[in-house]
Amino acid sequence: MTSTSLYAGLDSGSPKARRGVLARLELTPALAAGLLLLAAIGAAVTAAPILTAADPNAVNLLAVRKPPSADHIFGTDAIGRDLLARVLFGGRVSLMVAGAGMIGSLFLGTVLGMMRAFGPQLLRAAVDRMIDIQLAFPYVLLAIAITSAVKPSVPVLILLMVLAGWAGVARVVRAIALQERSKDYVKAAEVIGASRLRIACFHVFPSVLPSLMVLAAMQTAAMIVFEATLSFLGMGIQPPTASWGGIMLEGKDYITTSWWLTTLPGLAIMLTSLSLVLIGDGLESRTEKLRAKESDA
Amino acid sequence: MTGTPLLEVENLTVTFPGRNGPFRAVDGVSFRLAPGESLVIAGESGSGKSMLCRALMNIQPDPAKVGADRLEWQGRSLKGLDEREWRQLRGGEIAMIFQDPTAALNPLLSVGRQIIDAVLAHRQCSREEARARAIEVMGLAGLPEPEHRLSSYPSELSGGMRQRVAIALALSAGPKLIIADEATTNLDVSIQAQIVTLLKRLRKELGMGLIFVTHDLDLAAEVGGRLMVMYASQPVETGAVVDVLRDPCHPYTRGLLRSAPTLHSSRDTPLRPIPGQTPKPGTIGTGAPFRDRCPVPVAGVCEIRRAEWTEAGPGHRVACNRFALEGRAGLP
Amino acid sequence: MTAPVLEASAIGKVFTGRREGKIHHHHALRQVSASLSEGEILGIVGESGSGKTTLSRIMIGIESASSGEIAFRGTPVRRQADWRALRRQVQYVFQDPFTALCPTMRIGKALAEPLAIHGICPTSERQQRVAQMLEMVGLHPDIAGRLPAQLSGGQRQRVNLARALMLEPQVLICDEIVSGLDVSVQAQVLALLVELQKKLGLSLIFISHDLRVIRYLCDRVLVMHLGEVVEQGATEQVFDAPSHNYTRALLAAIPDRNRVTDTPI
Numbered sequence: 101m102t103s104t105s106l107y108a109g110l111d112s113g114s115p116k117a118r119r120g121v122l123a124r125l126e127l128t129p130a131l132a133a134g135l136l137l138l139a140a141i142g143a144a145v146t147a148a149p150i151l152t153a154a155d156p157n158a159v160n161l162l163a164v165r166k167p168p169s170a171d172h173i174f175g176t177d178a179i180g181r182d183l184l185a186r187v188l189f190g191g192r193v194s195l196m197v198a199g200a201g202m203i204g205s206l207f208l209g210t211v212l213g214m215m216r217a218f219g220p221q222l223l224r225a226a227v228d229r230m231i232d233i234q235l236a237f238p239y240v241l242l243a244i245a246i247t248s249a250v251k252p253s254v255p256v257l258i259l260l261m262v263l264a265g266w267a268g269v270a271r272v273v274r275a276i277a278l279q280e281r282s283k284d285y286v287k288a289a290e291v292i293g294a295s296r297l298r299i300a301c302f303h304v305f306p307s308v309l310p311s312l313m314v315l316a317a318m319q320t321a322a323m324i325v326f327e328a329t330l331s332f333l334g335m336g337i338q339p340p341t342a343s344w345g346g347i348m349l350e351g352k353d354y355i356t357t358s359w360w361l362t363t364l365p366g367l368a369i370m371l372t373s374l375s376l377v378l379i380g381d382g383l384e385s386r387t388e389k390l391r392a393k394e395s396d397a
Numbered sequence: 398m399t400g401t402p403l404l405e406v407e408n409l410t411v412t413f414p415g416r417n418g419p420f421r422a423v424d425g426v427s428f429r430l431a432p433g434e435s436l437v438i439a440g441e442s443g444s445g446k447s448m449l450c451r452a453l454m455n456i457q458p459d460p461a462k463v464g465a466d467r468l469e470w471q472g473r474s475l476k477g478l479d480e481r482e483w484r485q486l487r488g489g490e491i492a493m494i495f496q497d498p499t500a501a502l503n504p505l506l507s508v509g510r511q512i513i514d515a516v517l518a519h520r521q522c523s524r525e526e527a528r529a530r531a532i533e534v535m536g537l538a539g540l541p542e543p544e545h546r547l548s549s550y551p552s553e554l555s556g557g558m559r560q561r562v563a564i565a566l567a568l569s570a571g572p573k574l575i576i577a578d579e580a581t582t583n584l585d586v587s588i589q590a591q592i593v594t595l596l597k598r599l600r601k602e603l604g605m606g607l608i609f610v611t612h613d614l615d616l617a618a619e620v621g622g623r624l625m626v627m628y629a630s631q632p633v634e635t636g637a638v639v640d641v642l643r644d645p646c647h648p649y650t651r652g653l654l655r656s657a658p659t660l661h662s663s664r665d666t667p668l669r670p671i672p673g674q675t676p677k678p679g680t681i682g683t684g685a686p687f688r689d690r691c692p693v694p695v696a697g698v699c700e701i702r703r704a705e706w707t708e709a710g711p712g713h714r715v716a717c718n719r720f721a722l723e724g725r726a727g728l729p
Numbered sequence: 730m731t732a733p734v735l736e737a738s739a740i741g742k743v744f745t746g747r748r749e750g751k752i753h754h755h756h757a758l759r760q761v762s763a764s765l766s767e768g769e770i771l772g773i774v775g776e777s778g779s780g781k782t783t784l785s786r787i788m789i790g791i792e793s794a795s796s797g798e799i800a801f802r803g804t805p806v807r808r809q810a811d812w813r814a815l816r817r818q819v820q821y822v823f824q825d826p827f828t829a830l831c832p833t834m835r836i837g838k839a840l841a842e843p844l845a846i847h848g849i850c851p852t853s854e855r856q857q858r859v860a861q862m863l864e865m866v867g868l869h870p871d872i873a874g875r876l877p878a879q880l881s882g883g884q885r886q887r888v889n890l891a892r893a894l895m896l897e898p899q900v901l902i903c904d905e906i907v908s909g910l911d912v913s914v915q916a917q918v919l920a921l922l923v924e925l926q927k928k929l930g931l932s933l934i935f936i937s938h939d940l941r942v943i944r945y946l947c948d949r950v951l952v953m954h955l956g957e958v959v960e961q962g963a964t965e966q967v968f969d970a971p972s973h974n975y976t977r978a979l980l981a982a983i984p985d986r987n988r989v990t991d992t993p994i
Contacts, residue, residue, distance in 0.1 A: 284829040287791045288889075291821045292843040292896065293813060302842075306833035441911035556777070585776035585938065590982035612912060615941075615984035642986050656916035658945035660968065660985055664923060668945065670916035674881055 126389070131382025134317075137375035141368075145191040154182035156189040157340050165358045175360040177350060187365050190342030195372070197254060197337070198323035201261025205323075206316055208262055209269025210308070216270065217277035218300040227270065234267035240329070247335040257336055261323050269315055273308055280304045310387040317380035321373040328369050344369050402429040403574050403606045404453070407467035411445070411452045413678070414460050420679030422448045422461065424630045428623070432573065435600055435607040435622030437638060439614055441653075443675040445630035446610045450578045453608070454493055455483045471573075489519045492567035496579040498559040501566060502551040508535075508562045509547025512569050519570035530569065537603075538565035539595050557588035564595065574606040575599070581616070593619050614654060618642055623712075626650050629676050629686035631703065636713030646715040648729055649687045685718055692729040693719045732803035733764035734932045735788060735819060735900050740797035742783055742956075757783045758956045760797075765900065770926060770933040772947030772964065774940055776979075779953040781936050782824070785902050788934070789821045817847065820893035824905040826885035830877040836863075836888055837873030843895040858895070866891045867921060883914035887921070894925070901926075902934040907942060919946060940983050944968050952976050 127135075144151060154172075160180035168175040174183035216227040243260050250256055280286065281304065289299050324344075330336035331345025332352075339346060344365045351361025411423040423445040430436050440446045452463045455478070468475045470486065478486070487493075495501055503511060512531040513524065522530070528547075535543035538561045551559055560580060567575055577596060581589040597620065600607045609620045617624050617638055624638040626647065634647040645651045652671040662668070673690040685691070688699035695718040704718040709725075719727045742758040758780045765771050775781040786792040788799055790812040799806045801815050823829035830839060840862060841855040850858060860870035866887040877885055886906055893901060903922070907915040919942065926933055937943050943950055943964070950967050952960040952975065960973040971977045 284823045284825060285831045288821070288823055288829045288892075289831070289842075290791055291789055291816055292892065293816055293846045294842065295846075298846070303831045303834065306831075309833075441913060586940070586984075587776065587978060587982040590984075593984075613984060614912075615986045618986040618988060619984045653912055654986070656913045658916075658919070658941045659987070660941055660944055660980070660983055661987070662941070662945050663964075664945060667923070668916040668920055670920055671913040672917075674883065674914070675911070 126386050128382050128385060130378045131386065134375045134378025134380075134382055137371060138379065141191070141372055141375065142195070145188055145195060148185070148188035148192065152182065152185045152188060154185040156181060156185040156342050158182070165354060165361070167358070168360055174364050175358070177347070177361055178354060178358075183347070183360060183364060186342040186347055187344070187368055190344050190347055190365065191368060191372075193254075193337055193341060193343045194324060194327055194345070194369075197257055197261070197327050197343070198320050200258045201265060201323040201327070202316055202320045204258060204262035205265030205319060206269055206312060208266040209315075210273050210312065212266065213270040213273025214277055214300050214305065214308075216274045217281055217304070218296045227274075231267045231270050231274070234263075235271070239264035239326070240333075243330055243333075243335055247330075252330075252335050252338055254337065257327065257330065260330070261326060264326060265319055265323065269312075269319065272311060272315060276308050276311055277304050280307050310383070310390075314380050314383045314387065317376045317383060321376035321380070324369060324373050324376070401472040402431045402469075403434075403471060405429045405467060405469040405472075406453070407465060409449070409452060409463070409465040409468065411448050411457055412462045412464065415679045417679060422630050422678055423452060426625075426627075426632055428625060428635070430574070430606045430608065432606055433600060433604045435597075435609060435620060437617040437620050437622060437624045438608065438610045438627060439612065439617050439624060440627035441612055441675060443629065443678065444627040446627050447578055448630075449627075450493065450576050450608065450610055453576065454487050454491060456487070485519075488515065488567075488572075489570045490572055491574045491576065492570070492572040493576040493578065494560070494563050494567050494580040496582050498556070498563040499551060501563045502559065504551050507548050507550055508554075508565075509549075512547075512562075512566055515566050515569040531565075534565045534568040535562070537568055537599065538562070539591065540565060557584055557591070560584060560588075560592060561595075564592070568599070571603075572605065574608065576608040576610070578610045579612070580609075582612070589616070590619075597621070614642065614650075614657065615659065626653075629681055630678065631681075631686050632716065633687065634709075634713075634715045634717075636710065640710055640713045644710065644713070646709040646713070646720055646725065646728065647687075647717050648691045648693055648719065651729060652690070652692075685716075691719075693727060695719050695722060733766050733800075734802060735934070736762075736764040736800045736803075737784065737788055738762050738798050738800065740784060740787055740799075741795045742780070742787065742792070743795045756956055758787075758794075761953070761956070761958055762797075763788075763951055763958070763961075765932050765934055768930055768932055769948045770935055770946055772943035772950040773934065773936045773953060774938065774943045774950060774979075775953035776938055778955065780956040781953050782904055784953070785821070785904050785934060785936050789819055789902060790815065791821070817896055818898055819900040819902065820896060820898040822886075822889050822893050822901065822903045822906050825909060826882050826889055826906075827877075827909075829889050830885060832877055834876075835873065836875050836877070836880070839877075840873070840888070840892050840895055843892065847896065849896070862891045862895060863888075865894070865925070867917070881914075882910055883917060886910060886918055890918075890921070890925075894929070897929075898931070900932045900934070902936070904936045905938065908937065908939065915942075922946070940968075940979060952979070 158181060163176050163180045165178055166172055166176040172182050172184065174187060177183055177186065212227050216224050242263060246256065246260060286299055286303060289303050327336055327343065328345030328348065331343045332349045334349060337343035337346050347365040348362050351358065355362050407427045409423060409426045410421050412419050412421050426449055428436060438446045438449065448457060451457045457463060509531055512534065513527045516527040516530045531547065532543045535546060540546050540558065540561050554562065581592050584592065596607060599605055611617055621638050623635065624641045625632050625635040626641065626649065627633065628649045634641055634645065634650045641650065645654055655669040656671055658668060671690050676689065683703065684701055685699040685703045688694045698718045704716040704721055706714045706716050707721045709715045740758050740761045744755040744757055746753050746755065761784055773781045773784065783792060787794045801818065806812055806815050837856065837859050840859040844850055844855050844858065859873055863870050863872055868884060868887050872880065880888065907918050910918060925931065935946055947964050950961065950964050951958055952967065952973065954975045960967060960971065960976045967976060968980065971980060
């Protein structure tokens with residue numbers, strides 16, 4: 101430690117003002133790239149019937165494991181189904197399940213996290229223990245336990261995702277809500293007679309919201325991978341319905357000879373999570389920037 | 398004035414590249430400070446007083462540019478100094494104390510370790526000598542039982558004690574000038590009085606120069622020496638503290654003194670607040686900075702032209718168009 | 730003499746914490762009593778750690794006392810319902826204008842909220858009441874559409890004041906409300922406070938570390954030191970003839986422009 105410590109924290113200049121469209125929309129390059137990528141994937145999946153004329157479940161034993169070509173851009177799988185169609189239609193299922201899982205876990209996590217901060221004493225302890233247990237419990241194990249008891253289906257899969265995801269959300273919400281709760285404006289609301297529910301919903305929740313948006317992106321990315329994992333393990337979407345993890349499972353036996361069967365759906369998973377992580381990161385730095393601006397004023 | 402002044406500043410400006418074109422956060426500051434002298438810079442938030450201090454230490458925020466017709470430390474120009482030379486000067490010959498002492502102290506190191514390190518950074522000596530020096534400066538800073546305090550951590554000390562440690566740290570290299578930027582603002586009044594007394598004593602005993610920045614004109618009176626009142630990045634009045642406070646000649650200085658209750662004021666003599674708010678940086682243009690809140694602006698002049706310095710007494714100068722026109726008779 | 734509007738009797742507050750493994754009791758307040766009479770401005774002055782803010786927070790029930798009792802117009806306040814009733818009549822303005830307003834709520838909504846909570850006036854009239862109140866504290870009604878971050882410190886403190894006044898309280902407790910403000914803005918807020926107090930007939934508790942402000946504003950003053958009241962009395966008496974050594978030391982420490990030191994330059 102030299103005497104320059106005297107000036108610690110003062111040398112850092114304020115960030116240089118960036119002008120232009122990106123700056124005005126508060127879009128960082130990462131955020132813009134992520135949104136663009138996700139929009140492209142979403143559009144492709146939505147427009148699947150237009151992009152490909154092939155039926156994702158039409159078996160053609162005469163064209164088995166054809167490498168990518170002009171006829172079959174992504175090639176065909178072990179029983180001659182068009183892989184592009186399967187990846188696109190499978191993407192619908194994967195994204196839908198992940199989206200539903202994200203919404204469910206975000207909702208449950210937020211409600212429980214806010215209850216932890218504002219609920220009665222007994223409930224607080226209960227939520228804390230539930231979070232601890234959930235975070236300590238490997239969710240693949242949970243999935244195996246549940247799918248061995250109930251036949252895997254889309255609703256079961258979504259339920260699994262909600263169960264796997266809520267605790268992480270609740271932990272973040274709890275932390276932010278507890279921090280906000282100790283601030284003067286919450287006390288001020290108490291003084292004017294606001295109930296706890298009112299304080300939680302109208303005063304504190306808006307402060308949690310930006311972080312929830314970041315979580316939503318990150319959570320969806322995790323859900324995509326989770327769904328793929330489960331389907332790959334045979335505990336997710338059941339054949340013949342295509343899903344990204346399921347397609348990889350079907351292609352796994354041919355991984356040495358027919359690379360496209362696993363690589364292309366894998367790429368779809370990777371790009372989708374990448375876009376979501378970019379969005380999450382972008383939102384996070386944007387929130388931080390806005391906060392800094394707020395405290396500057 | 399005898400000998401070379403410590404610091405001589407002429408027409409110092411700090412310019413920021415703003416969204417709507419560059420603006421000046423500090424505009425046209427000039428002063429000279431001799432060893433053992435003190436200069437109080439008084440102003441409200443947005444007056445540019447803190448930015449001025451940082452510019453003097455070359456620690457202004459990144460996009461800001463410092464310009465001056467003259468910026469000399471002991472007769473040697475500071476313009477074009479490189480970062481290594483600035484480091485030698487900062488903490489060595491010029492030291493700074495901040496409003497928040499925790500900003501200057503590392504929470505993970507004992508105060509003794511930090512002061513010893515600071516001593517070693519600026520002079521060639523053994524660790525033992527550095528330790529002795531640390532104890533000496535801690536004593537100078539008024540820390541009781543300095544030998545025992547060496548092993549204390551900042552978190553174990555009260556706010557006042559922490560500020561004393563920050564002062565000891567500032568004194569460690571034997572600076573010739575101390576810049577105290579609102580150094581007593583967060584402290585209790587009794588602690589504030591002790592710190593001010595301490596700084597005055599150090600100035601006298603060690604012959605140091607002192608630049609004391611405050612928003613409190615009453616505190617300026619306690620510190621003494623010369624006073625420069627700043628408003629919206631510009632100096633508006635300067636002179637001996639005694640002269641300025643007894644005979645304020647700028648409408649802003651007068652307004653500020655009337656706004657602040659004293660120990661003798663009561664509700665029967667209501668405060669007369671200055672209406673309005675400090676203008677945002679970059680909105681002043683070429684006119685007089687105080688024109689929008691001034692009770693006696695000179696119509697047609699204050700909007701376009703800031704005042705030249707006018708002599709109000711020996712060493713007492715005012716930058717006010719009204720005063721230049723009518724003298725004391727025109728003041729509110 | 731009529732019963733005091735708000736009275737704190739023998740309030741004690743102990744914070745229990747652990748330090749180096751040992752349980753440590755910190756007495757933030759010891760047997761503190763204070764009473765506020767109808768229409769008066771009571772100043773509570775003290776340095777950091779004196780317990781003045783803790784006392785004020787106990788008086789509005791956002792912190793609980795370890796011992797002692799608060800009474801409003803002679804009636805002790807004990808149950809949660811009592812506190813709710815008290816807060817219709819007693820309001821509180823926080824020290825820091827930057828944290829006392831919800832950062833995500835627009836000013837208009839923040840001001841209308843007390844009315845909404847207590848169902849005081851029909852929704853259609855609320856915006857008008859908000860505009861009137863903003864005007865009363867010297868702000869432009871347009872401010873209702875802004876967020877706290879878009880206001881200056883002085884404006885925010887006015888908004889805080891306005892919000893506390895929305896319920897038309899009889900008592901206002903102000904905790905260091907001008908400490909964070911520039912001198913010229915501080916004077917504006919003080920002048921406003923005096924005007925409002927006269928206009929609305931408020932009884933006021935004004936907490937500050939700044940004796941100059943206390944002297945200017947208050948009828949009576951209570952000097953606190955390390956959790957105890959060391960001196961109280963009429964402002965003139967306490968300032969002109971302090972009886973306690975601590976008060977004397979405090980007064981001597983206050984910078985005073987009339988004590989200009991003629992040190993040679």
